[in-house]
Amino acid sequence: MTATLGYYPGCSQTGTAAEYDISTRACMAALGIESADVPDWTCCGSTPAHTVDHFLAGALAARNLTQARKAGFSRVATPCPSCLSALRTADARLAEPAYKAEVERLLGHPAPEHVDAVSTMQAIWEQAGAEGVRAHVKKPLTGLRVACYYGCILNRPPDLMAFDDPENPVVMDELLRACGAEIVDFPFKTECCGAAFAMPKLNIMTRLSGRILDMARKCGADCVAVACPLCQMNLDLRQGQVNAATGNDLRLPVPYFTQLMALALGLPDESVRLDKLVRPLEPALEAARARASKPAAGGVAPKEAKTCA
Amino acid sequence: MRIGVMICHCGNNIAATVDVEAVAAAAREFPDVVFATDHMYACSDPGQKTLEQTIRDLKLDGVVVASCSPRMHEVTFRRAVERAGLNRYMFEMANIREHVAWISLDRKRNTEKATDLVRMAVEKLRHDRPLTPKSFDVQKRVLIVGGGVAGIQAALDCADGGLDVVLVERKASIGGLMSQFDKTFPTIDCSVCVLGPKMVDAGQNPRITLHALSEVDEVSGYVGNFEVKIKKHATYVDWSKCTGCGACQEKCPSKKVPDAFNENVSLTTAIGIPFPQAIPKRATINAAYCLKLTKGKCGACEKVCPTGAIAYDMTDEVVTEKVGAIIVATGIDLFDHRKCGEYGAGRYPDVVTSIAYERMLSASGPTAGHIKRPSDGREPKTVVFISCVGSRDRSLNRPYCSGFCCMYTAKQAILTRDHIPDSRAYVFYMDIRANGKGYEEFVRRAQEEYGVEYVRGRVAQIHPDPETGKLIVRGADTLLGRQVEVAADLVVLAVGAEASHGAPELAEKLRISYDAYGFFMESHPKLRPVETNTVGVFLAGACQGPKDIPASVAQASAAAGKVLGLLSKDKLESDPQIAQVAANRCIGCGKCERTCPFGAIRMRELRDGSKRAEVVETVCQGCGICSVTCPVRAIQLQNFTDSQLLAEVNALCRTWDETTES
Numbered sequence: 001m002t003a004t005l006g007y008y009p010g011c012s013q014t015g016t017a018a019e020y021d022i023s024t025r026a027c028m029a030a031l032g033i034e035s036a037d038v039p040d041w042t043c044c045g046s047t048p049a050h051t052v053d054h055f056l057a058g059a060l061a062a063r064n065l066t067q068a069r070k071a072g073f074s075r076v077a078t079p080c081p082s083c084l085s086a087l088r089t090a091d092a093r094l095a096e097p098a099y100k101a102e103v104e105r106l107l108g109h110p111a112p113e114h115v116d117a118v119s120t121m122q123a124i125w126e127q128a129g130a131e132g133v134r135a136h137v138k139k140p141l142t143g144l145r146v147a148c149y150y151g152c153i154l155n156r157p158p159d160l161m162a163f164d165d166p167e168n169p170v171v172m173d174e175l176l177r178a179c180g181a182e183i184v185d186f187p188f189k190t191e192c193c194g195a196a197f198a199m200p201k202l203n204i205m206t207r208l209s210g211r212i213l214d215m216a217r218k219c220g221a222d223c224v225a226v227a228c229p230l231c232q233m234n235l236d237l238r239q240g241q242v243n244a245a246t247g248n249d250l251r252l253p254v255p256y257f258t259q260l261m262a263l264a265l266g267l268p269d270e271s272v273r274l275d276k277l278v279r280p281l282e283p284a285l286e287a288a289r290a291r292a293s294k295p296a297a298g299g300v301a302p303k304e305a306k307t308c309a
Numbered sequence: 310m311r312i313g314v315m316i317c318h319c320g321n322n323i324a325a326t327v328d329v330e331a332v333a334a335a336a337r338e339f340p341d342v343v344f345a346t347d348h349m350y351a352c353s354d355p356g357q358k359t360l361e362q363t364i365r366d367l368k369l370d371g372v373v374v375a376s377c378s379p380r381m382h383e384v385t386f387r388r389a390v391e392r393a394g395l396n397r398y399m400f401e402m403a404n405i406r407e408h409v410a411w412i413s414l415d416r417k418r419n420t421e422k423a424t425d426l427v428r429m430a431v432e433k434l435r436h437d438r439p440l441t442p443k444s445f446d447v448q449k450r451v452l453i454v455g456g457g458v459a460g461i462q463a464a465l466d467c468a469d470g471g472l473d474v475v476l477v478e479r480k481a482s483i484g485g486l487m488s489q490f491d492k493t494f495p496t497i498d499c500s501v502c503v504l505g506p507k508m509v510d511a512g513q514n515p516r517i518t519l520h521a522l523s524e525v526d527e528v529s530g531y532v533g534n535f536e537v538k539i540k541k542h543a544t545y546v547d548w549s550k551c552t553g554c555g556a557c558q559e560k561c562p563s564k565k566v567p568d569a570f571n572e573n574v575s576l577t578t579a580i581g582i583p584f585p586q587a588i589p590k591r592a593t594i595n596a597a598y599c600l601k602l603t604k605g606k607c608g609a610c611e612k613v614c615p616t617g618a619i620a621y622d623m624t625d626e627v628v629t630e631k632v633g634a635i636i637v638a639t640g641i642d643l644f645d646h647r648k649c650g651e652y653g654a655g656r657y658p659d660v661v662t663s664i665a666y667e668r669m670l671s672a673s674g675p676t677a678g679h680i681k682r683p684s685d686g687r688e689p690k691t692v693v694f695i696s697c698v699g700s701r702d703r704s705l706n707r708p709y710c711s712g713f714c715c716m717y718t719a720k721q722a723i724l725t726r727d728h729i730p731d732s733r734a735y736v737f738y739m740d741i742r743a744n745g746k747g748y749e750e751f752v753r754r755a756q757e758e759y760g761v762e763y764v765r766g767r768v769a770q771i772h773p774d775p776e777t778g779k780l781i782v783r784g785a786d787t788l789l790g791r792q793v794e795v796a797a798d799l800v801v802l803a804v805g806a807e808a809s810h811g812a813p814e815l816a817e818k819l820r821i822s823y824d825a826y827g828f829f830m831e832s833h834p835k836l837r838p839v840e841t842n843t844v845g846v847f848l849a850g851a852c853q854g855p856k857d858i859p860a861s862v863a864q865a866s867a868a869a870g871k872v873l874g875l876l877s878k879d880k881l882e883s884d885p886q887i888a889q890v891a892a893n894r895c896i897g898c899g900k901c902e903r904t905c906p907f908g909a910i911r912m913r914e915l916r917d918g919s920k921r922a923e924v925v926e927t928v929c930q931g932c933g934i935c936s937v938t939c940p941v942r943a944i945q946l947q948n949f950t951d952s953q954l955l956a957e958v959n960a961l962c963r964t965w966d967e968t969t970e971s
Contacts, residue, residue, distance in 0.1 A: 167650025187772030218775045 003034040005123060006073030008064060010083035010229075011043050017080070017229035019273035023258040024079045024120050026271035030262075031128040031136055038068045038076060044086040047196055058099060059106035061090035066112040075116045077123040079258070081154040081228045087117035088160055119154060121227055121257070122163050125171045130178040138266030140180025143292035144284060146260065147186040147221035148172040149212060149235075151193065151228040166190070172257050176225060179264035184219040188212050193234045206245035209234045213242060213250050222284035223253040225260055232256060236278045253281040312434055313344040313369045314427060315360060316405075317351035317376035323410040328420040332375065332405075335424045339431045343367055352382045357389040364393035371399035371437060373430040375423060377406040396439030398885070398948055401430040425961060432960035436953045440885035445927050447533035447881050448633035450475060451872050454525055454815070457485020458504060458858055459850025459865040460638035461511045466869030467636075468516035472876060475630045476511065477520045477539055482587035484508055485640055489570065489664060491671040491678075493858060494720040495751035501673075505586045512588040518630075521589055524811075526627060528818045529908065532845025533633045533881045534927065543623040545594035545602070546580070550618035553582060553590035557610035557619070566598040568675065572665035574683060575675030580610050585673055592618075634872045635819065637829060637841075638849040638865060639812060644699025644707065644804040652698065652771050652802060658683040659780055660771060660800045663694075663717060670724050680728050682799045685778075689798030692725050693782045694718045694736045695768050700805030701739060709826070711805035713857040715742045718803045719752045722761040734761045735795055737768050737784050745857065764793060771800055806855035819846050828854050839868040847871050886948045887929035888936060894943035895921045901935035901944055910935060 013021035028035060045060030065087060068076045078084050093099045094111050104111050118126075124133075150169045158166040169190065173183045191212055194205030213235060216224045226232045235242075236254035243250055255277060262272045274281050314336040318324035329347040336345035344367050348356045351374050360372060372395070374386050379402045387397040403426040409419050451467050453460045456478030464474045476483070487493075488508070490500035511517055520539050527538040546557075561578035568577035570584050579598040582590055592610075600607035601621055611619040643664055647655040659682045661669070672678035682689050696718050700711040715738065722734040736755075741763075743749040755761040766785035774781050779796040786793045808827025816823040821841040822830035829852050832840040839847050849868040850861035875881075888901075888909070897920030902910045909928035912920045922935075922944065933946045942951060 165650060168654065168656070185775075215775075220775075 003036040004073065004075065005033070005035040006038045006068045006071060006076040007035040007120075008038045008041055008044075008068070008076050008078040008083060008087070008117075010078055010080035011046075012229040013079060016233060017256075019259060019276035020079050020229060020232070020256045022271060022273050023256060023262040023267075026267050027258050027261045027265060028120065028124065030265045030267060031124065031132055033123060033127045035077060035123075036071070036073075038064060038073065039071050040067055044083040046082055046086060050086070050089075054093075055099070055102045055106060057086065058090045058093055058103045061086045062094065062103050062107060062111055065091060065115045065117075066107070066109070068115050069112040073115070074113075075118065077118050077120045079120045079227075079229075081119065081151055082230065084117055084119050084161075085153050087115070091115055091117060092160060119163070119227070121154070121171055121175070124175065130174045133175055133178040133261065133265075137179055137264045139264055141176070141260060141264050141288065142180045143288035143290075144181045144260075145184050145220055145222045145288070146176050146181045147184050147216040147219055147224045148176060148189060148257070149186065149191075149216070149224050149226050149231065150189050151226065151231045152190055152195075154227055155190065172225060172227060176257060176260055179261055181260065181264075184216075184221045186216065186219050186221070188215045193231045195230055195234070198234055198238060202241065203245065205234055205238065206242045209238065210242045210246040210248065213239065213252055214246070214248065216252055217250060221252070222287050223255055223260075223281060225257040226254055227257055239279060251279055251283070253277060253279045253284050255281050310341045310370045310435060311343045311368060312339075312341045312371050312373065312431060313360075313363050313367065314339075314342055314346070314373045314375070314431065315351050315356075316345070316347040316423075316427070317356070317374065318347060318349045319376060319406055319410075320350065323376070323406050323423075326410045326414055326416050326419050327405060327423045328416060329423075331420050332423045332427060336373075336427050336431065339428055341435055342431060344369070351376050352385050357385070360386070360389050361393040364390065364395060369395070371395065371401070371434045373401045373403060373427060373434055375403035375405045375427045375430070378404050378408075396441075398440040399434070399437055401434045401437070403427045403430040429957040429960045432956040433953050436950070436956045437948070440947055442882040442885045443926065444880040444882050445533060447876060447878065448535070448631050449473065449876050450630070450632040451876070452477065452525075452535065452537050452630060452632040452635045453638060453849075454635065455479075455485070455638035455640055455850070455852065456483030456511070456519070456521070457638060457640045457850060457861075458487045458507070459640065459852075459861040460485070460636070461504075461507050462862045462865035463636045463638055463849045463869045463872075464511050464517050465507060465514065466866050467872055468514050470869070470873040472516065472873065474514075474517045475520065475537075475539075475632060476517055477523050477525060479522070479524055479639075480583070481522045481544070481591075481593045482583050482589065483511060483519065483521065484584075484586070484588070486643075486664070487858060488584065488586065489572070489667060489671075491667050491674070492720060492724060494716045495745075495747040497720065497723070501586050508586065508588040519589060520628070521591075522593060525815060525818060528635070528820075529928075530631075531928065531930065532843075532875070535632050535635060535845065537630050537632060537635070539628050539630060541626045541628060543596070543625050544591070545596065545599070545619065545621055545623045546592045547618045547620050547623075548589060548591040550616040551591045551614075552616055552618075553592065554615065555582060555592075556613045556615065557592050558582065560609045560613045562607060562609055563598050563600050566595055571668045571675045572662065574661075574665050574668055594619075594621075633845070633876050635846045636849050636865075636868045636872060637815070637819065637821070637846065637852055638868075639809045639815060639852040640861075641806040641851040641855060642809050644705075644807055646698055646802045646804055648705060649698060649802075651769060652695070652800070657771065657773060657780060657800075659689075659798065660802065662802050662804045663714070663721065664804070666721055666801045667717075670721065670728070678728075680725065680799075687798070688729060690729065690731065691733050691779075691795065691797045692722075692735070692799045692801060693768075693780075693795055693797040694722055694734065694801045694803060695782075696736065696738045696803040697767075698802040698804050699807065700803075707805060707807065707826075709855070710742060711855040712742065713855065714803040714805055716745070716748055716751065716857065718801075719743075719755040719761070721801060723755050723759045726759040726761065734759075735782075735797075736761060736763045737782075738763060738765060739767065745859065766793070806851060809852060812852065819843060821846050828852065839864055839871055845875065883927060884931060886931045886946065887926060888924045888931070888933070888944050888946050890922045890924055891943045891945065892921050894941050896941055896943070897921055898940065900938050900940065904934050904938045906932070906934065 045057040050057035194208040198205040316329045316333045333345045390400045391397045405423040450473040523541045526540040530536045558581035563579035567573040580594045668674040766787045768784035782795045812827040847868040849865040913923045
């Protein structure tokens with residue numbers, strides 16, 4: 001059977017976020033979600049394009065939607081929220097005749113028909129769901145306390161993204177709960193990490209990412225699960241810079257949610273690629289194992305202990 | 310036939326974009342028109358005098374006035390025509406203001422269209438016949454829907470004026486939102502202390518029949534003679550026996566029922582009286598929680614009731630009341646803050662609505678007037694108020710200002726500082742709207758005398774701090790141009806007004822209009838604020854739009870005044886513009902009977918067994934549906950007969966022919 005779902009990796013999945021790409025593909029395959037790469041895909045335009053020229057941003061994204069259509073995909077999944085935002089924005093704005101005309105001029109060919117771009121999280125949720133994941137779990141993440149951090153654009157703006165709750169998203173929570181993890185009540189699920197400000201104005205990033213990491217610590221999380229390559233970089237690679245700026249000494253692992261899922265699904269190391277993380281996950285897994293082996297040791301159940309209200 | 314035509318300038322409203330003199334000149338050429346003129350203001354006294362004088366001098370049979378919408382001045386001109394000795398239905402109006410002058414600046418084409426409309430009106434008038442209204446008796450009783458402060462006030466005023474009143478309240482007690490308030494602004498007087506006497510009066514007045522826990526099921530009839538079916542929900546207690554002693558409430562073992570009167574901040578029993586001042590002071594069983602009704606066992610209340618009032622087998626009952634007029638006073642609901650994810654969407658127990666906080670402040674409330682936060686019962690030391698929750702927010706489809714939240718927020722902040730002197734109160738606001746008597750001064754007192762800290766800006770997020778248990782309120786201070794965070798113990802959301810649930814359905818039953826948000830539409834926003842477009846149905850209070858207590862009470866008295874005026878007459882005149890059956894044409898198919906939405910047509914059997922349709926004149930509303938349903942054109946709507954409408958169409962089409970030819 002040929003796949004009906006196109007897979008658009010996005011540039012960072014070929015470099016800094018290779019482990020996101022690898023673990024996403026591995027999880028989807030393990031869960032029986034068939035997909036095939038959009039052939040000859042190119043950069044979605046990302047932040048640089050739309051900060052300079054909205055038509056250029058539209059054309060760069062539309063080129064990839066055209067590639068998807070040519071390959072017969074009416075639905076495309078991408079792991080990267082920024083790519084998703086670019087693809088969905090272009091697709092929505094192509095409904096405006098004036099915008100479409102200018103994009104077509106830049107493309108040199110007619111704009112593609114409507115393509116439903118979704119996150120790989122959404123594809124996993126809709127095609128496997130918590131039950132589907134639970135059925136495939138081989139090594140449950142018992143005892144692992146996870147703060148699920150969705151980032152600010154995965155579900156927003158709500159009218160455009162049209163998936164999950166924009167203020168209190170729950171899909172990652174449910175997927176990782178199905179993997180046996182213990183999900184902490186994390187209030188900063190959709191806070192901004194500082195994003196690309198890490199380059200021009202570091203102190204914005206360190207303040208915002210510092211707040212997220214500190215909240216995860218307060219909530220008693222062993223790790224912060226993420227869904228965005230840029231969030232992951234700020235929280236993990238730049239955790240030292242954050243610590244330096246905030247005076248903290250946090251050592252919080254920041255795996256992609258798909259890496260945690262891949263672990264639970266019992267996939268081999270080369271499909272999980274924990275070695276790519278700057279802050280190693282092992283101490284968190286160690287803590288989880290210790291907790292799982294003597295459940296009553298902590299006294300009250302952690303969920304009650306860390307109830308926020 | 311001798312017809313006169315008057316073209317109105319309406320100052321510059323019409324004359325600026327229509328050549329009124331040219332329209333008058335054209336009208337002089339129309340058949341039967343013996344006189345045509347233009348006038349600066351046809352509706353003015355000189356305008357009407359000219360009209361009357363011309364009718365007498367030229368012995369006119371009918372008049373056309375081309376001016377504004379008939380909704381403005383049709384009545385004015387019909388009266389003028391009548392004063393000059395003509396039948397009031399020998400008058401036609403052409404709307405050349407709203408339908409012409411106000412919608413286009415093209416003077417040439419406007420003039421052509423105005424001429425067409427006048428030609429159509431003249432042709433219709435040539436087919437008009439004098440009609441005579443009939444008079445009918447009126448019911449000197451009024452139905453008031455909703456027993457909040459507006460409904461109570463309207464009921465008392467109507468009863469005082471000598472009318473019998475039927476007061477219908479959806480809940481188990483009258484009193485409405487005002488009975489839940491602790492204090493009222495800007496005087497800080499006890500809400501239920503000022504409302505209570507009125508509630509007692511309404512309960513004891515012999516002219517007022519109170520149906521509590523009841524809803525309007527069906528409305529038929531017309532002004533002067535409405536027939537209303539009222540569904541009385543089962544209370545499972547015989548109120549004619551219940552003395553309101555409260556013994557049942559003490560013994561009821563089902564004690565985990567959310568207390569709706571206390572906004573579910575506390576629990577109550579399955580049987581009971583909603584609050585101490587309730588009117589009627591009678592017990593009601595909450596069927597969803599009663600052990601006897603849900604599981605078939607218990608019966609504690611039945612054993613303890615000294616008067617044997619408990620009736621587990623009670624069912625809903627429908628009663629019919631005949632009334633001459635209806636006042637709608639169904640009030641408002643408050644915005645459901647669970648739609649606001651940024652404020653926790655109801656997940657945080659210490660984020661409460663303003664109405665729940667009102668109950669927490671009240672001495673008869675769940676915390677006996679001591680402010681305690683719901684999560685742990687501790688006294689909050691920092692309370693943050695957020696205004697405009699569900700008001701002035703286009704993203705929530707609530708673009709309107711609710712009007713009273715600024716004031717009650719100031720009141721609640723003052724009371725907070727009063728109850729807990731070492732507390733801090735913050736108000737996040739967009740603008741302060743304090744445009745009532747003594748209101749601005751009141752807000753100033755909150756700020757200056759009580760030290761309430763006002764922060765101009767919206768709150769972006771509320772999240773709990775896992776370590777301190779406090780709620781971190783993050784927002785903008787747009788005056789200082791920076792972000793602020795307040796660690797609060799309690800957050801109060803100033804939820805705005807929205808239309809009462811079921812308001813559109815009630816409007817359909819009453820055949821009145823409602824706006825996009827479900828608020829009932831007044832007949833004219835400035836000049837007919839308590840009337841609706843259905844004669845005999847009036848509005849009082851916040852069901853027409855968000856209002857505070859003084860405005861609601863004022864509108865209630867206004868509506869009562871209108872009803873007393875209407876029902877001061879012994880007889881009312883019926884509109885003769887109703888359906889009429891030509892018995893010689895009727896084939897008795899009965900289609901009209903089935904299609905009439907008002908039940909105004911019945912089939913009459915003749916001696917030979919055949920049937921003929923018959924219109925019940927007092928019930929017919931003149932909608933014309935029967936007329937278009939009749940396969941043999943036997944039913945005609947008077948003043949809108951086929952020949953009259955076709956005359957208009959022919960006049961219009963003839964003009965088109967001429968235009969296309971030229």
